[in-house]
Amino acid sequence: MSDRVIGATIESVTFRDFPGVVGELSPEQFTGLVSGETFERIDRRGKHLWLAFDGGDGLFVHLMMTGQLLLLRPGAERARFEHLRLGLSSGWELAYADQRKFGRVLRYSDQQWAAKEGQIGPEPLDTSFTTALLVSSMRSRTSPIKAFLLDQRKVAGIGNIYADEALYRARIYPGRSTGSLDDAEIERLHVAIRAVLQEGIERRGTTLSDYMDADGARGTNAANLRVYGKGGKAVCEECGCPLERVVIAGRGTHFCPGCQHDEGR
DNA sequence: TGTTATGTTGCCAT
DNA sequence: TATGGCAACATAAC
DSSP states (O other), X not given: OHHHHTTOBEEEEEEOSOGGGGTTSOHHHHHHHHTXXXXXXXXXXXXXXXXXXXXXXXXXXXXXXXXXXXXXXXXXXXXXXXXXXXXXXXXXXEEEEESSOOOEEEEEOHHHHHHHHHHSOOOTTSTTOOHHXXXXXXXXXXXXXXXXXHOTTTSSSOOHHXXXXXXXXXXXXXXXXXXGOOHHHHHHHHHHHHHHHHHHHHTTOOOSSSOOOTTSOOOOGGGGOSSTTOXXXXXXXXXXXXXXXXXXXXXXXXXXXXXXXXXXX
């Protein structure tokens, strides 16, 4: 998005059928606050996006389950489930669409973004994300490792798909108590987290139904998944066991009972 | 036609 | 503080 957004000024704001997409502000308040602002920088922490204005403050965006940020040409037909469109001086329009309306485009002060950012755990692809860091944050926790991985305060950016994929690659049962993992298991998990995320990025995202990039292109990582969505529908490509689906941490959890034992190793 | 599942997170109760 | 359940919403697949 950077090429078409950085340096561009917001010239128009159009609301569609869900003004709540911008939070508590009325459409008039939001329009007044962002009109004339120029984007200086696009940042990201985990799944949280930050589109910073050049004079300070900016837009905080979270896509949640079904959100889409789209760059459209002026006059382009309203996207399905489009709720907000920002007309930019660069000759593009930045639209936000979201079938389930969980996501938000919020006007945040720098302080609000700093506070939000401070809540988010380490970036798993940064060099600062070491096995030792993971070991110390996992110590003496009793919740399932799957719940730990989904907690954005512990590690940034892992969602339900990548949690299941990482645990499968590390051969760890998702229901294992976080604090019960030994050093070798945590080392495998560290490697697996980085691998599944890196591969997902290389394939430009896991599109199961809604995800698309700003050009409307689908990611191809769905074809790279080994377990997610396959419980009861496929066998493990390593051991041939039928894959299973259970609910852990309130989320559908897919795993191989042959490779991911309840008691480690 | 009803029931259940879906990629996330915050709030609430314990 | 840590943990677990559930609601927010629209749609697709059983």
